Amino acid sequence: DFLSALEEVKPLFGVSEEELSKCVRGGIMHFSALIENILDEGRLYVDQVRKPDSTPLLSVLLHGPRGSGKTALAAKMAMDSGFPFIKLISPEDMIGFSEMQKVQQLSKVFMDAYKSPLNVVVIDNIELLVDWVPIGPRFSNSVLAALKVLLGKQPPKGRRLIIFATTTERSILQQLDLADRFDAEIAVPNVNTHQELSHILRQSGAFSDQDIARSMNEIQEITGSAEVGVGIKKILTGIETAKQDDDLPGRFARVMSQAIAARGFA
Amino acid sequence: DFLSALEEVKPLFGVSEEELSKCVRGGIMHFSALIENILDEGRLYVDQVRKPDSTPLLSVLLHGPRGSGKTALAAKMAMDSGFPFIKLISPEDMIGFSEMQKVQQLSKVFMDAYKSPLNVVVIDNIELLVDWVPIGPRFSNSVLAALKVLLGKQPPKGRRLIIFATTTERSILQQLDLADRFDAEIAVPNVNTHQELSHILRQSGAFSDQDIARSMNEIQEITGSAEVGVGIKKILTGIETAKQDDDLPGRFARVMSQAIAARGFA
Amino acid sequence: DFLSALEEVKPLFGVSEEELSKCVRGGIMHFSALIENILDEGRLYVDQVRKPDSTPLLSVLLHGPRGSGKTALAAKMAMDSGFPFIKLISPEDMIGFSEMQKVQQLSKVFMDAYKSPLNVVVIDNIELLVDWVPIGPRFSNSVLAALKVLLGKQPPKGRRLIIFATTTERSILQQLDLADRFDAEIAVPNVNTHQELSHILRQSGAFSDQDIARSMNEIQEITGSAEVGVGIKKILTGIETAKQDDDLPGRFARVMSQAIAARGFA
Amino acid sequence: DFLSALEEVKPLFGVSEEELSKCVRGGIMHFSALIENILDEGRLYVDQVRKPDSTPLLSVLLHGPRGSGKTALAAKMAMDSGFPFIKLISPEDMIGFSEMQKVQQLSKVFMDAYKSPLNVVVIDNIELLVDWVPIGPRFSNSVLAALKVLLGKQPPKGRRLIIFATTTERSILQQLDLADRFDAEIAVPNVNTHQELSHILRQSGAFSDQDIARSMNEIQEITGSAEVGVGIKKILTGIETAKQDDDLPGRFARVMSQAIAARGFA
Amino acid sequence: DFLSALEEVKPLFGVSEEELSKCVRGGIMHFSALIENILDEGRLYVDQVRKPDSTPLLSVLLHGPRGSGKTALAAKMAMDSGFPFIKLISPEDMIGFSEMQKVQQLSKVFMDAYKSPLNVVVIDNIELLVDWVPIGPRFSNSVLAALKVLLGKQPPKGRRLIIFATTTERSILQQLDLADRFDAEIAVPNVNTHQELSHILRQSGAFSDQDIARSMNEIQEITGSAEVGVGIKKILTGIETAKQDDDLPGRFARVMSQAIAARGFA
Amino acid sequence: DFLSALEEVKPLFGVSEEELSKCVRGGIMHFSALIENILDEGRLYVDQVRKPDSTPLLSVLLHGPRGSGKTALAAKMAMDSGFPFIKLISPEDMIGFSEMQKVQQLSKVFMDAYKSPLNVVVIDNIELLVDWVPIGPRFSNSVLAALKVLLGKQPPKGRRLIIFATTTERSILQQLDLADRFDAEIAVPNVNTHQELSHILRQSGAFSDQDIARSMNEIQEITGSAEVGVGIKKILTGIETAKQDDDLPGRFARVMSQAIAARGFA
Numbered sequence A, B, C, D, E, F: 001d002f003l004s005a006l007e008e009v010k011p012l013f014g015v016s017e018e019e020l021s022k023c024v025r026g027g028i029m030h031f032s033a034l035i036e037n038i039l040d041e042g043r044l045y046v047d048q049v050r051k052p053d054s055t056p057l058l059s060v061l062l063h064g065p066r067g068s069g070k071t072a073l074a075a076k077m078a079m080d081s082g083f084p085f086i087k088l089i090s091p092e093d094m095i096g097f098s099e100m101q102k103v104q105q106l107s108k109v110f111m112d113a114y115k116s117p118l119n120v121v122v123i124d125n126i127e128l129l130v131d132w133v134p135i136g137p138r139f140s141n142s143v144l145a146a147l148k149v150l151l152g153k154q155p156p157k158g159r160r161l162i163i164f165a166t167t168t169e170r171s172i173l174q175q176l177d178l179a180d181r182f183d184a185e186i187a188v189p190n191v192n193t194h195q196e197l198s199h200i201l202r203q204s205g206a207f208s209d210q211d212i213a214r215s216m217n218e219i220q221e222i223t224g225s226a227e228v229g230v231g232i233k234k235i236l237t238g239i240e241t242a243k244q245d246d247d248l249p250g251r252f253a254r255v256m257s258q259a260i261a262a263r264g265f266a
């Protein structure tokens, strides 16, 4: 259930533990084999950086649809690394910053990281950080330029750094000539099948097997399809909305069907 | 009638009561069953946020044509919540503000909200707040970026927040990548049928049944159609213009027909 | 004649009387029945705002071709209202102002208006106020945003306000999403027929009936058409240019024909 | 000859006489009947403004190809008016000015003019004043806006003002919505026929009748046409270049033919 | 092996030795005859500048795909020149600089260089230095202008300067009118054949001949082709990632095949 | 040979002699009859300005492909004029200048020139001075505007000024409405034929007749054409590169053929 899922998150000795654990508020549910694969791949890169005679700098881009769990997974990988310096760079902490202030903040985090032997920097929502807007299009050239340089800048001797970044806009990052500066990419999937969705409902502890069956049936009926294609985040919120209603499985089916129908617009 | 409609608005213990009640100056008339549905849905989200073990942050976008009553309905939902902290963010209070000043003002309201356990923030006319102009197109990137981040920023532990925002430009917000950051959307309809219109005229207390019949006939004649498609706001103003005239139902029919004809351009 | 036309303008007890009367320097000639209709409609809106239990805010857009008399008519309506606070906002008074200074000036006029019970604000040449230029296109976003908000901002309790605005660029204001924020629109026509033109020449006191006949004949001959389509302003200036010439009706016919031919380019 | 042509320019009692006379350095040659017509039309407008009971503000746009003599003719009209206040606004005096400084300078000249009863303001090269560049296109919005307003702003009681402006870019001014704010337009022509060209050569005093005949023949031969289409300014410079050469008529024919050939590109 | 490859880099008497040697961290492997040709050509230009009676200024552009070894080769050429003044200009050292600060920094390096008789300036990642972004497109006009001028500016008497610049965006530099201001260009190739790839694996010391054979086979199988087309940099990182895995040749084949497949997007 | 070619450059009594002579570092070789024609035409214009009763201002645009010798020829004309005030305006001296600083610098040079009776101003690389970049396109509007005005501004009484400007981008200057403000244009050609190329090689003193024959043969073979189309500047640098090689004629042929092949891209 929820609590045991949350327990999977290991303690972190170091900085911004609270902020990181807020990112995995809903735990990490293993609704698909892909989740473990993703975490494995994260561990591989962490271990490569950990080795003293290997590349001192690796950068990994987690990309996927809105709410698919990118931030949670990046935070989990960072916490699991056991590296003493872990820092989260998030647009949330830069509201109202000028471009230059953002660049300075970015710079400062990396300078700090170059002082410790083993470091993780998580850059969340990289497309928001560069103020990307599809209309125009517009973005912050200075922040983009700083990111490009920082992704390629070798740490000083004896310092090692792994960067996890998240984005919903991989193709934009490619157009901005940013995506292919990462050493590796990890695709984070939506919840795609009824089986995966049932797994999550069961783990939530709020649905009886009968409830699950009814919800699944109604979703199938309303959407006329067995595909889900919705992020774990929206599903967890939907479960809570449904709990407000007397008719838990019915309400969940309606909320879910709406989310499934809205996919085309997102 | 008008006064009893106004009485539906419950007293509010907290901040900016006067400003909020100005938003529902014309009361909430139940000219269609949809109005109650909308208010019900608002209550559901308010209750979800109220529950301590549920999502601490929900955002709801009320969208619909100009003058359809979005602001009044959002204000009503906020007042009905009974939450102790209610704040209205409106472009009216930011005339002549620089982009940065707007961002700071926005930020400040949210920071304040994070200090109280249960909060409502109403963001009125979100497309004006971001200075949207279709030509160009132009908009304030900083305000947009701040809104995106604030819509996704989890309140600190123990703080819960519901956001109601209004807009006439849902499709623009989608293009700006803002619309789908809301957890839910509520469509606010125009007054669409002669039956709904008659309901309003009757409630206004200014029209006899005969007046209503005559107005309806003339509107049907002039426009050649039984569709209305005009916002409640313009209808209430039109009633007052008609009151100036000796020929109340005739003048109302003319004013109304003009408004119906202008729909295509709005 | 000119002087008696000028006498139609009633005295004004209040502010900026001189400035307003400069706007109706050429008087208001009743060359067509439409002129009286326009003034009637203005009076209707003024009376609606005057009534204490009615909408406290009304905005009216006077639009029409260059020189058709928009400013004069708006000024006349304002003066005829008898409201104690009348204020003219004109780009003339804002030469060299920055966008922010314009917004502050706008804001100040409205703030002042909110202090008096009954107010008229005339906003002249609204497309110049927002620095509209078709190439680009360009315009002042800040001034536009301020206007949008001010047009919708309810005055405080007990204060009532009517706004008359003028523009040659109604379709631009629509594209800028400004036009449909007005509660009402009034179209101001050109002088369109030879009959209307004759009426004006007669009123001017400079033309004998024979002169008028000759002028009309020549115009018909040169332009090959009975349509005029020129603003009253250009006609009054043309009369004065013709007075310089020995051949009054001939010169007037030439000047007028040029103006008629130039219509396509304006 | 040149000197007698220069003598046509009448003395000026008032300001900036030297600057104005520099503009008619090459005199005003009457190579075509159109020149006198243009000066006549200028006089008509000047006289209209001079009359106390007539329009207190008139604006006239002189437009034509590069070097056709627009500035010289505008300066001549200004000097011939005999008005006590004559002011030349030229981009030459505003090199390196910011947009705001230009607007202030413009404004100041008009404010000064409003202090004297009879005024001429010459605005030279209006397209340069607004920093027009076809690529982009670009231009100074502030200067343009100031010009628009100043062209329509009535002088205070008892003050009268005539504005002469020059431009090579009439169609641009139309696109910028500036051209049709002038009360009148005067087209300044190129030197177009061999007859006109011969007239100028004869007046220059440097060519014998035989030289003229030879030059004309050679130009006809080289260009294969009897059309000239070159501005008076370039012709006067070409005469001087030719004077450097031993073969005066031959060199003039070559220089002239080049200028004629280049017309398409200008 | 790696270490002996690194030893090829000769000691440098002068400035920024550490920074330069960081650029050739992976040594220079001679996986193809082209590598020696490139270094030869570099030597030729260095010698031309060295000669007192020859051109005092030469500029060479090293261009090629991402990670192909441009920076390493430019650094090697600079170190091998034996010139006393060697300076590396890199975007890394200009994070958060304004355009003007970048121009000043650039300028300063060249001014310093003009003080020493024999100088090398390496300008790394020239497209990042001018803040090039394909969307818009955008770039720093000031930095670009400064580079254009500095590439053509003759050093003072007795001073001689060779410039090595690197870029992945040669065609962009051409569009920016920068590429053809270089006196010479050197194309740096990817690792293109299985033979070249095998050479590198052997040199790395981590692969047995059998491992190499297996890796090559699997790559051929997965990609269905004998072409590689990947930069040396990514190959060296890939070797290290593979070393983390129990199945060295298998993991390398997978990593490599991904890189080969991604070529189209870079 | 080179030295005697250099001796053609006459001594200069006045300012910036050193800077000017740096511009003709490679002398002026008479590889084609056109070179003398160009210098003749320059002298003609200089003499026209020298004459007291002639136009006090002439401007000449030297345009041609990159490295064709525009700067050298303009400098030569300036030095040969014998005018006491000669000033070179070059983007080299304005690195990192703001637009306003450039305009001030430009202005200052002209103001200085207006103080001396006979003046030459050389404006080098006019397209760089206005920061022209084809992408966008972008350029400095202020500098462009200043140039336009300065090219037409008559010097004060008794002062005479000739302007020589150089550019590779004549068609751009035309689009920017700058080119046709020059009184005259001079086209500077590339080295176009094998005969011209041979002339240069012979003058260089480094090639025996046999070397020349071999080089020409090989160039013909490699390029398959008898056209050259390369600027004198690149040819002189190529001669020096070839001198580094044991196989002088072979290396020159290769370098030259590359330059010939690259023509299409420049």
Ligand SMILES: Nc1ncnc2c1ncn2[C@@H]1O[C@H](COP(=O)(O)OP(=O)(O)OP(=O)(O)O)[C@@H](O)[C@H]1O
Pocket (backbone or CB within 6 Å): A023, A024, A025, A026, A027, A028, A029, A030, A031, A035, A065, A066, A067, A068, A069, A070, A071, A072, A073, A125, A166, A168, A231, A232, A233, A236, B152
């Ligand atoms: N397998 C999982 N992977 C990721 N998150 C999970 C998983 N199981 C449960 N969660 C929970 O789901 C939520 C995922 O939200 P998260 O913010 O990480 O998504 P996101 O993709 O970063 O969203 P956004 O696109 O808005 O940035 C978290 O609360 C997380 O604890």
Ligand SMILES: Nc1ncnc2c1ncn2[C@@H]1O[C@H](COP(=O)(O)OP(=O)(O)OP(=O)(O)O)[C@@H](O)[C@H]1O
Pocket (backbone or CB within 6 Å): B023, B024, B025, B026, B027, B028, B029, B030, B031, B035, B065, B066, B067, B068, B069, B070, B071, B072, B073, B125, B166, B168, B231, B232, B233, B236, C152
């Ligand atoms: N059922 C209703 N729903 C909403 N408003 C109503 C209703 N009945 C009456 N009203 C009144 O109608 C008016 C609606 O105006 P409101 O400003 O809320 O519209 P709006 O859609 O926000 O307009 P805008 O598009 O200009 O922002 C209010 O005065 C409100 O009191």
Ligand SMILES: Nc1ncnc2c1ncn2[C@@H]1O[C@H](COP(=O)(O)OP(=O)(O)OP(=O)(O)O)[C@@H](O)[C@H]1O
Pocket (backbone or CB within 6 Å): C023, C024, C025, C026, C027, C028, C029, C030, C031, C035, C065, C066, C067, C068, C069, C070, C071, C072, C073, C125, C166, C168, C231, C232, C233, C236, D152
């Ligand atoms: N019937 C009329 N309506 C309006 N103006 C009239 C009328 N009769 C005479 N006039 C005179 O004609 C002139 C109209 O000019 P006005 O400046 O009002 O036109 P406008 O449409 O505002 O011009 P613009 O488009 O330039 O702003 C005024 O001097 C006015 O006194």
Ligand SMILES: Nc1ncnc2c1ncn2[C@@H]1O[C@H](COP(=O)(O)OP(=O)(O)OP(=O)(O)O)[C@@H](O)[C@H]1O
Pocket (backbone or CB within 6 Å): D023, D024, D025, D026, D027, D028, D029, D030, D031, D035, D065, D066, D067, D068, D069, D070, D071, D072, D073, D125, D166, D168, D231, D232, D233, D236, F152
């Ligand atoms: N008939 C004429 N009309 C105008 N100018 C004449 C005439 N005869 C001789 N000139 C001389 O020709 C020159 C015309 O140049 P002027 O600067 O007025 O042309 P312009 O059209 O203003 O040029 P530009 O397009 O460059 O502004 C002046 O020196 C003037 O004295």
Ligand SMILES: Nc1ncnc2c1ncn2[C@@H]1O[C@H](COP(=O)(O)OP(=O)(O)OP(=O)(O)O)[C@@H](O)[C@H]1O
Pocket (backbone or CB within 6 Å): A152, E023, E024, E025, E026, E027, E028, E029, E030, E031, E035, E065, E066, E067, E068, E069, E070, E071, E072, E073, E125, E166, E168, E231, E232, E233, E236
């Ligand atoms: N033959 C070689 N040529 C270049 N680099 C080599 C060679 N052999 C090994 N290397 C190593 O490969 C790496 C090449 O990386 P380098 O940063 O020079 O590539 P780059 O083309 O500049 O990359 P980027 O496009 O990211 O700037 C260096 O570590 C270098 O030591």
Ligand SMILES: Nc1ncnc2c1ncn2[C@@H]1O[C@H](COP(=O)(O)OP(=O)(O)OP(=O)(O)O)[C@@H](O)[C@H]1O
Pocket (backbone or CB within 6 Å): E152, F023, F024, F025, F026, F027, F028, F029, F030, F031, F035, F065, F066, F067, F068, F069, F070, F071, F072, F073, F125, F166, F168, F231, F232, F233, F236
């Ligand atoms: N006939 C010639 N004409 C011009 N330059 C010559 C000639 N003969 C030799 N030279 C030498 O050739 C070089 C020409 O270079 P210059 O810088 O003048 O060319 P440019 O066209 O100005 O180049 P860029 O397009 O880069 O500005 C100079 O060193 C000059 O001394």
Ligand SMILES: [Mg+2]
Pocket (backbone or CB within 6 Å): A070, A071, A072, A124, A125, A166
């Ligand atoms: Mg996230």
Ligand SMILES: [Mg+2]
Pocket (backbone or CB within 6 Å): B070, B071, B072, B124, B125, B166
């Ligand atoms: Mg509203």
Ligand SMILES: [Mg+2]
Pocket (backbone or CB within 6 Å): C070, C071, C072, C124, C125, C166
């Ligand atoms: Mg008006």
Ligand SMILES: [Mg+2]
Pocket (backbone or CB within 6 Å): D070, D071, D072, D124, D125, D166
């Ligand atoms: Mg002129």
Ligand SMILES: [Mg+2]
Pocket (backbone or CB within 6 Å): E070, E071, E072, E124, E125, E166
């Ligand atoms: Mg590199």
Ligand SMILES: [Mg+2]
Pocket (backbone or CB within 6 Å): F070, F071, F072, F124, F125, F166
């Ligand atoms: Mg040059």
